[in-house]
Amino acid sequence: MNEEKKVLLEITNLRKYFAVKGNIFRRRRYVQAVEDVSFSIYKGETLGLVGESGCGKTTLGRTIIRLYEPTSGRIVYDGTPIYDSEQKIAADMLPYRRKMQIIFQDPSASLDPRMTVGEIVGEALDIHKLCPGKAERRERINELLDEVGLNTEHANRFPHEFSGGQQQRVGIARALAVEPEFIVCDEPISALDVSIQSQVVNMLEDLQAEKRLTYLFIAHDISVVRHISNRIGVMYLGQMVELGESYELCSHPIHPYTQTLLSAVPLPDPVKSRARQRILLEGDIPSPLDPPSGCRFHTRCPYATARCSAEQPRLKEYGPGHFAACHLLEKG
Amino acid sequence: MDEKKTLLEVKDLKVSFFTPAGEVKAVNGISYTLGYNEVMGIVGESGSGKSVEAYSIIGLLQSPGKVVGGTIEFEGENLLEYDEEKMRQFRGNKVSMIFQNPMTCLNPVYTIGNQLVEALLCHDKGYTKEQARKRAIEMLELVGINNAEKRIDQYPHEFSGGMRQRAMIAMALICEPKLLIADEPTTALDVTIQAQILELMKALQKKENTSIIFITHNLGVVAEICDRVSVMYAGHIVEQGPVNDIFYNPQHPYTKGLLASTPRLDEEGKERLIPIEGTPIDLLNPPQGCNFGPRCRDCMKICLREKPPFAEVGEGHISACWLHFRDQAGKEDRT
Numbered sequence: 001m002n003e004e005k006k007v008l009l010e011i012t013n014l015r016k017y018f019a020v021k022g023n024i025f026r027r028r029r030y031v032q033a034v035e036d037v038s039f040s041i042y043k044g045e046t047l048g049l050v051g052e053s054g055c056g057k058t059t060l061g062r063t064i065i066r067l068y069e070p071t072s073g074r075i076v077y078d079g080t081p082i083y084d085s086e087q088k089i090a091a092d093m094l095p096y097r098r099k100m101q102i103i104f105q106d107p108s109a110s111l112d113p114r115m116t117v118g119e120i121v122g123e124a125l126d127i128h129k130l131c132p133g134k135a136e137r138r139e140r141i142n143e144l145l146d147e148v149g150l151n152t153e154h155a156n157r158f159p160h161e162f163s164g165g166q167q168q169r170v171g172i173a174r175a176l177a178v179e180p181e182f183i184v185c186d187e188p189i190s191a192l193d194v195s196i197q198s199q200v201v202n203m204l205e206d207l208q209a210e211k212r213l214t215y216l217f218i219a220h221d222i223s224v225v226r227h228i229s230n231r232i233g234v235m236y237l238g239q240m241v242e243l244g245e246s247y248e249l250c251s252h253p254i255h256p257y258t259q260t261l262l263s264a265v266p267l268p269d270p271v272k273s274r275a276r277q278r279i280l281l282e283g284d285i286p287s288p289l290d291p292p293s294g295c296r297f298h299t300r301c302p303y304a305t306a307r308c309s310a311e312q313p314r315l316k317e318y319g320p321g322h323f324a325a326c327h328l329l330e331k332g
Numbered sequence: 333m334d335e336k337k338t339l340l341e342v343k344d345l346k347v348s349f350f351t352p353a354g355e356v357k358a359v360n361g362i363s364y365t366l367g368y369n370e371v372m373g374i375v376g377e378s379g380s381g382k383s384v385e386a387y388s389i390i391g392l393l394q395s396p397g398k399v400v401g402g403t404i405e406f407e408g409e410n411l412l413e414y415d416e417e418k419m420r421q422f423r424g425n426k427v428s429m430i431f432q433n434p435m436t437c438l439n440p441v442y443t444i445g446n447q448l449v450e451a452l453l454c455h456d457k458g459y460t461k462e463q464a465r466k467r468a469i470e471m472l473e474l475v476g477i478n479n480a481e482k483r484i485d486q487y488p489h490e491f492s493g494g495m496r497q498r499a500m501i502a503m504a505l506i507c508e509p510k511l512l513i514a515d516e517p518t519t520a521l522d523v524t525i526q527a528q529i530l531e532l533m534k535a536l537q538k539k540e541n542t543s544i545i546f547i548t549h550n551l552g553v554v555a556e557i558c559d560r561v562s563v564m565y566a567g568h569i570v571e572q573g574p575v576n577d578i579f580y581n582p583q584h585p586y587t588k589g590l591l592a593s594t595p596r597l598d599e600e601g602k603e604r605l606i607p608i609e610g611t612p613i614d615l616l617n618p619p620q621g622c623n624f625g626p627r628c629r630d631c632m633k634i635c636l637r638e639k640p641p642f643a644e645v646g647e648g649h650i651s652a653c654w655l656h657f658r659d660q661a662g663k664e665d666r667t
Contacts, residue, residue: 052523193378267598269596
């Protein structure tokens with residue numbers, strides 16, 4: 001990006017815990033889904049979030065737009081704090097919902113089966129009182145459907161009459177209805193077939209260029225995230241372990257977790273994928289109910305030292321715009 | 333291929349589902365052979381018939397699905413003529429299967445050990461209970477479950493997703509089958525766990541000399557583990573060949589399209605993806621001609637009229653597309 005980077009969203013020390021019910025034998029415990037995450041999203045960029053299931057990437061996405069109320073931290077949107085636990089700020093979100101939207105993973109679950117596509121897309125217009133006139137409203141709905149590659153006649157149909165790819169298009173049209181600036185794309189293509197995925201990826205890219213949108217693109221498929229994102233953040237057990245420009249991060253990962261994650265991705269190239277050396281991790285992800293002390297990755301890290309289990313590493317800059325949280329990097 | 337080397341031969345297999353809305357030809361005449369110690373990948377999108385085809389080999393096809401034509405020969409015997417009792421002995425002993433979601437395939441109220449031992453005793457391999465338990469522990473160790481002596485008495489819910497899939501593999505291999513059918517075994521797993529399971533399957537395949545039919549939609553997984561690949565689209569095999577030919581020299585427009593539309597971690601610059609336009613066909617009303625015709629960039633008139641035959645485009649590499657015949661016709665005209 002040549003233009004000067006302007007921060008659209010600034011997230012500081014964000015935490016989101018979910019309570020797990022206790023009983024008389026057990027204390028109430030908390031799942032630390034997002035633990036002390038800080039980063040910024042620049043205007044017009046796509047920030048990708050990757051990580052394995054349970055790493056908190058979806059929770060982070062939803063907490064940022066306050067679909068989940070944060071446990072603590074600070075969220076600043078375009079210069080205005082919309083949440084701050086210390087100053088006790090919790091802004092009324094309705095005006096911000098016009099600016100921040102979300103596309104969900106499972107299109108069939110996120111569309112009301114009893115509403116027609118026209119009603120689904122139109123509901124957003126009604127809530128924000130964007131189209132007072134009936135004819136105007138209909139025209140706007142048609143325009144939106146056209147933008148995502150659907151026909152105007154689709155407006156009178158119900159979600160179940162569509163294929164998965166088309167349902168996701170409806171979800172995107174709904175998000176676009178209020179002309180947002182920022183969209184959280186939460187695994188928007190994971191539920192789709194391979195040949196349909198690329199259609200939706202291209203459409204998201206086109207819409208971004210046309211409307212100057214900012215995306216937070218959450219997915220577990222690193223190949224797709226690398227393709228669509230300017231920068232990528234890697235999450236592990238609720239924390240961000242590495243953040244950097246996407247090609248730099250994928251070609252020169254510096255955090256041991258990112259390195260293993262990248263080496264685990266199967267390549268559609270028989271010679272290359274059979275020749276390369278894989279870093280295999282032992283065991284599974286620890287429970288976020290009871291995360292390891294110090295660096296959360298130390299139980300599975302092949303390079304872990306005594307310091308890693310005692311002290312939590314901080315996210316520090318090791319290259320231009322390339323951040324990582326690892327003790328091993330600090331020495332040299 | 334040498335007669336002796338063929339483990340499984342599927343000839344013109346047709347499977348239909350008889351639904352109230354009409355007959356759905358889920359598998360419409362597919363043929364292939366699988367050699368001993370060979371890994372065949374079957375790639376396709378959802379609804380391409382790749383799982384249905386596998387279920388019919390192992391005799392697990394559920395109503396309203398029915399095999400309506402063709403033969404499946406396993407070591408020279410037609411499996412479709414087996415009665416239920418024979419099929420029961422065949423399953424597990426000669427062929428076994430691992431599924432996408434291990435949690436739904438393991439019985440939650442029995443311990444892992446119980447289920448492994450049951451598989452052995454069912455097939456009457458002459459094991460006593462103690463011997464069977466010993467063998468079960470060996471199997472768990474083989475698939476990389478630490479502390480197997482203790483783990484064997486745990487229930488499926490005490491295992492993590494990756495561990496369950498390991499236990500499923502142990503269960504599938506405990507009777508030393510000659511053929512293992514793996515239906516999207518890593519799709520439900522995270523990439524790091526997927527890598528573990530793939531490495532395990534590769535190692536076991538070498539050690540036990542099992543043939544594998546590996547069903548997946550992930551081209552990366554295919555590239556890693558398979559010797560040969562069949563690409564399926566809407567009930568047909570559209571291209572089949574050695575793994576290197578499929579990836580480096582794809583011939584069918586659908587295979588080419590799949591490869592071009594997948595973002596790659598190792599690509600140099602940021603190139604725009606080339607998607608396959610349109611949506612998969614409705615199997616209730618399949619087109620008259622080539623099933624891929626309506627989505628194909630190079631669709632010709634004949635493609636909409638007639639189904640394309642296979643053309644041999646390389647050694648053991650076939651592709652069903654009229655484009656290959658256009659080239660041939662062109663050459664003949666010239667000479």
